[in-house]
Amino acid sequence: MPHEKKSHHQDRQRNEVHREEHAAMTVELSKPAARPVRKPMTPAKPLDARLTEQRNPRSARIDQLSTIEIVDLINAEDRVVAAAVGEERQRIARAVDLVVECLRNGGRLIYVGAGSSGRLGVLDAAEMPPTYGTDPDLVQGIIAGGFDALVRSQEGAEDQADEGAAAIDEKNVGASDFVLGIAASGTTAYVHGALKRARERGARTGFLLCTYASEQLIAAHDVVIAPLVGPEVITGSTRMKAGTATKLVLNTISTAAMVKTGKVYGNLMVDLQVTARKLQDRGERILMETLGVKRREATRVLEEAGGHVKTAIVMSKLSLGADEARRRLEAAGGSITKVVGKPRAG
Numbered sequence: 001m002p003h004e005k006k007s008h009h010q011d012r013q014r015n016e017v018h019r020e021e022h023a024a025m026t027v028e029l030s031k032p033a034a035r036p037v038r039k040p041m042t043p044a045k046p047l048d049a050r051l052t053e054q055r056n057p058r059s060a061r062i063d064q065l066s067t068i069e070i071v072d073l074i075n076a077e078d079r080v081v082a083a084a085v086g087e088e089r090q091r092i093a094r095a096v097d098l099v100v101e102c103l104r105n106g107g108r109l110i111y112v113g114a115g116s117s118g119r120l121g122v123l124d125a126a127e128m129p130p131t132y133g134t135d136p137d138l139v140q141g142i143i144a145g146g147f148d149a150l151v152r153s154q155e156g157a158e159d160q161a162d163e164g165a166a167a168i169d170e171k172n173v174g175a176s177d178f179v180l181g182i183a184a185s186g187t188t189a190y191v192h193g194a195l196k197r198a199r200e201r202g203a204r205t206g207f208l209l210c211t212y213a214s215e216q217l218i219a220a221h222d223v224v225i226a227p228l229v230g231p232e233v234i235t236g237s238t239r240m241k242a243g244t245a246t247k248l249v250l251n252t253i254s255t256a257a258m259v260k261t262g263k264v265y266g267n268l269m270v271d272l273q274v275t276a277r278k279l280q281d282r283g284e285r286i287l288m289e290t291l292g293v294k295r296r297e298a299t300r301v302l303e304e305a306g307g308h309v310k311t312a313i314v315m316s317k318l319s320l321g322a323d324e325a326r327r328r329l330e331a332a333g334g335s336i337t338k339v340v341g342k343p344r345a346g
Helices: 005-030 067-086 089-104 115-132 155-159 161-170 189-200 215-220 241-260 277-291 295-304 309-318 322-331 336-340
Strands: 109-113 139-143 178-182 204-208 223-225
Touching: 067 089, 067 241, 089 109, 089 178, 089 204, 089 223, 089 241, 109 115, 109 161, 109 189, 109 241, 115 139, 115 178, 115 241, 155 189, 161 189, 178 189, 178 241, 189 204, 204 215, 204 241, 277 295, 277 309, 295 309, 309 322, 309 336, 322 336
Parallel strands: 109 139, 109 178, 178 204, 204 223
Antiparallel strands: none
8 A cells, every 4th residue: 555645755854854863963973072173074975875884973982992881882872772763653553553454354464584683573473472372373474594594694695585575475475464574774685575576466565674764665665664773883783773673663563463453451461371380370360360369260260261361251250161252252353352341440
């Protein structure tokens, strides 16, 4: 779905403002600490226009700092990340709505990336089944170089646009899916190849990057998210601020989508499936809180529900057996609120 002209204009204005702010910040930080004798020189045009590849003037002498000074510098740089992500709140919300629409129509959320970006996508997808009880196919991550790239760098794989397209074909991506490409620099061939094929197959697409988004990129996708965290402490090391921003954005998209599709009750992860001691304890505590029962009763109900917290809540609140509780949840599209009403204030 192409953006409206107003949206294009706003994104162009936003990019221009960010460029002006970045240039101004670079000038300010380039001034000498001692009293100025001469007018500061205008900084030279960067060799690479991508923010992720530019040098950070605040860390230019990092190799001469003490250990605590290095730690403080990195911490100070990290503080800009949340604010940069916040600037993208409207576009992140747009991505969430697209994901929810696709999930409700039987589609999937699929992340595509290479290197650190790809690993973060796979990580977010892997967290969905244990946290929200989703089918592993509902949220998926594709990384250039395949499984081996998760534990050992496969840098050359990111240059293969045709491999990205092949990965989309292998997943049988269709019109009900949303595919989010992740590339901090915005130029990864594997990701662009994957998104191009996804669009050809009718899928909705989005792009997450940490540099200025071109008009061409904005026009090509349903949503483009660009938190501008600035140059990295170590030039080009996008696993740092860009990686942190990426994690925050993915956390927000997937969490908000799970909330909107009925995976929580209040702020409790009631679609939790007990598969470990930690989750057994958490599930029992959720039941104790939502039902107002003691631990022993929570344990009993959870066992009768087959370890599924949401089913246990419906069983207890409506005095139903497990099968009927599951049937009513299914009829309500998985929304526990539609079955038992709103939770009491916490």
